Amino acid sequence: MEDNSFKFGVHYCYAVGSIDEVGESTQSDPMSIFPRAPAPVGFIAFYTERTSKSVTLQWKPITNCKGYIIKRATDSSTNSFFVIKKIHASSVNDIQDTSVTFGTHYYYTISSVDKTGESNQSKPIGIVCHWIPVPTNLTASYIKSSSESITLHWQPIVKGKGYTIKRAITLLSSAFATIKTLHDSLISHAEDTSFICGITYYYTISTIDEGGESIQSDPVSICVRAPPPTNLSASFDNHDTCLVILRWSPISTAAGYIVKRATTSPSSLFSTLKQLDDPSTIEFQDKSILFGATYNYVITSLDKAGESDDSSIVSIHCPRAPAPKKFEIMISKGTSRTITLHWSIVSNCSGYRIYRFMANDPSIASYSITFSCNCQDKNQSQCIENDKYSKFLLATITDLTISSYTDSNVKNGIEYHYWISSVDVIGVSFGSQLVSGKTVLPAPTNLRAKVLVKRNTTVLCWTSVPTATGYRIERKNKSGHPETIGRLSGDSDTKFHDKQCVLRDMPYIYTVYAIDDTSESEPSNHVQVTSLSSEDQTDYSDLVQVRFGNLVTENVDAIVICSTSEKLMESVLTASGIKDIDVDKQRCISLPAGRLSCKSIILNPWAPNVKDAVGLENSIRQFMNTTFQYAVQAQCKTIAFPALGKSMFFSNRSEGNASLVTSNKAHQRTTTV
Incomplete structure (x- = not known):
């Protein structure tokens, strides 16, 4: 065990006895010890120049001692040391010796004090009292x-x-x-x-x-603040993109940079474009500029305290906006009075202006469409200064996402010339090359002829042309001489009665032209009437096919069945795989084809008038016309009917059934004839 409660300089005796369950044994022979305090360790001396000159002595304190004795001498011999300080506390670990003389070499020792007296002296330490001046x-x-x-x-x-x-x-x-x-x-x-x-x-x-x-x-x-970057310069990538590139010399002590921009307006202040956190960056691309504008740029360095001063200002004048590329004209087939213009978008411009003039406009003779300019940049030879062609301005576009324009104010048959110019902050800039085009009236389609024998009249019908203001009807007799036999006004009147039919001049060939205020269309399809004995002399031989086979195997857009014929409808629906369906027998409807080769099934009710032949014929015509109209609305190009005959509206016979297949090659859609 350890005894930490002793004091140095006191004589102690120790004896040990055993302890068991009975009690304590007799003690051992006593052992005595007389601990003395050691000399302190870690004794050092250093000279201090503060308000007064002194030597500072320090040591590690001794626990359980009563104090310390400090001695000093001017040489290291043992007999020359004398006491300069007695300390009566063991916790003290330093003193100041202020009785020293500058330039003298001193030696110091220290000893501990306990109950018995003084311990041995420590090893002497020396120091020269030397006052070191401060720079x-x-x-x-x-x-x-x-x-x-x-x-x-x-x-x-x-x-x-x-x-x-x-x-x-x-x-x-x-x-x-x-x-x-x-x-x-x-x-x-x-x-x-x-x-x-x-x-x-x-x-x-x-x-x-x-x-x-x-x-x-x-x-x-x-x-120290980071200096602003030097050698700031501004240049363009090219004159089409209007991309300004800033370059500068890097600052090794910077933590980054801030790029600022202002316009040349007197009230314009510099605003931050971008903060760059990489100090090695030496380039920045400004993509937010506008053609024709002038900008000032500065750049500052960033450090731990914030921004540096501004760099020197660099100015750059952006070029004028280029003309839009790929300026093209588009006239859709079958349309009239509408011309669509397309172009490639010009980034960073302010908009576009579209110009137009007619080829036969007499006022254009006083203009020279050369797109010359006298603006600030003499190299930009296609800049339209002050928009001197405003007389021909068609449209102004400010939505920069738009890349097309439709001119709906044109007249058919007249050629129009167009060009487009970009607009920038200065005004109207480059003009494109001219593009030209004209619209024409679509020709009437689906011309049909029907002969009324008793009235000695041929009735002509055709599909209307929406933009027409009228029609011209032309007829050729067997000699081949064409003559205009009538004119109609309005686009909705699409029927003409030729009441001047002469048997000796037949056959007749009819053609219809659409007209408007300025033009006439190409000719319609031709129809020929060969005899007044026919109710309908139009040649449909290439549109109607009669073939033997099963109606349900026809590969057409739609097959037609009579919904009031139970056996026929049941036979077709069974073949298609359609089950459990309620059919509306009061109107014309369509069903999906199911397993059949056609695309759909048209069901139309029929109530035959069997009082006489004329009534029966009229009821069949009504059935056919209703079916054709429905097929047109459904955009069917080919349809198949059961063949005319006693089995027309009944199920197919075992030996097969003839079917009537019709199509319209002129319009590629089902038509009624």
Whole structure:
């Protein structure tokens, strides 16, 4: 065991006895000990220059002693030491010896004191009381044109051995750390290259010689800001994209950059375009500019404290907006009075202007469409200065996402010339090349002829042309001589009665032309009437096919069955695989084809009038016409009917059934004839 309750200088005796369940045994023979306090360890001395000159002595305190005795001598012989201080507390660990003389070599020892007296002396330590002067006039500076360093200057101590330079970012004495030691007393400056811009640094300096180190000088502070970038320049990538590229020389001490822009307006202030956090960046692309504008740019450096001063200003004048590329004209087939223009979008412009003139416009003779200009940039030979062609302005477009325009105010048969110009902040800029086009009236379609024998009249019908203002009907007799036999006004009147039919002049060939205020269409399809004995002399031989087979195997857009014929409908629906369906027998409807080869099934009710042949024929015609109209609306191109005959509206016979297949090749859609 250990006894920590003893005191130095006291005689102690110890005896040991055993303890069991019966009690304590007799004690052992006593053992005595007389502990004495040792001399303190860690004894050091150093010279201090503060308000007075003194030697500071320090040691590690001895627990359980009564105090200490400090002795001093001017030589190291044992007999010359004398007491300079008695301390009556064991916790004290330093004293100041203020009775020293500058330049004298002193020796010190220390001993502990206990109950019995003084311990042995420690080993002597020596020190020369030498007052080391502190460097004066310490300054810190940074010159932008010099290398990237902070320069420290001071008044040198010629009799010293060198200097110690310390730095901190606060004024706490414990925060200062040595950054440089110089071993030449004649040096009067030093450089610090390890700083970071935007941080405030504090510097001190002390002298070193054979006696040690002086106290630190008064601190000086400096905060170096990152300089603005130099050699800022602005240039264009090309004159089509209007992309401004900024370049500069990097700043090694910066943490990044801020790019700013302003217009040339007197009230315009610089605003931030972009913050760049990579200090190695040397280029920035400004894609948000407008053609024709003038911009000023500056750039600043970033450091720990914020922004630097602005760089020098660089200005650049953006070129005028180029003409849109791929300016094209489009006229859709079958349309009239409508011309559509297309072009490629010009980024960074302010809009577009579209111009138009007619080829036969007499006022155009006084203009020379050359797109010359006298604007600021003499190299831009296609700039339209002050929009001198405003007389021909068709449309102004400000939505920059639009790349097409439809001109609906045109007349058929007249050729129009168009060009498009970009608009920038200055005004109307480049003009494109001319494009030309004209619209024509679509020809009437589906011309049909029906002969009314008793009236000695041929009835002509055709599909209307929406933009027509009328029609011209032409007829050729067997001699081939064409003559205009009638004119109709209005696009809705699409029927003409030729009441001047002469048997000896037949056959007749009829053609219809659509007309408007300025033009006439191409001819319609021709129809021929060969005899007044026929009710319908139109040649449909290429549109109707009669073939034997099963109706349900026809590969057409639709097959037609009579919904009031139970057996026929049941037979077809069974073949298609359609089950459990309620059919509306009051109107014409369509069903999916199911397993059949056709695309759909048209069901139409039929109520035959069997009083006489005329009534029966009329009921069949009504059935056919209703079916045709429904097929047209359903956009069917080919349809198949059961063949005319006694089995027309009944199920197919075992030996097969003839079917009637119709199509319209002229319009590629089902028509009624």
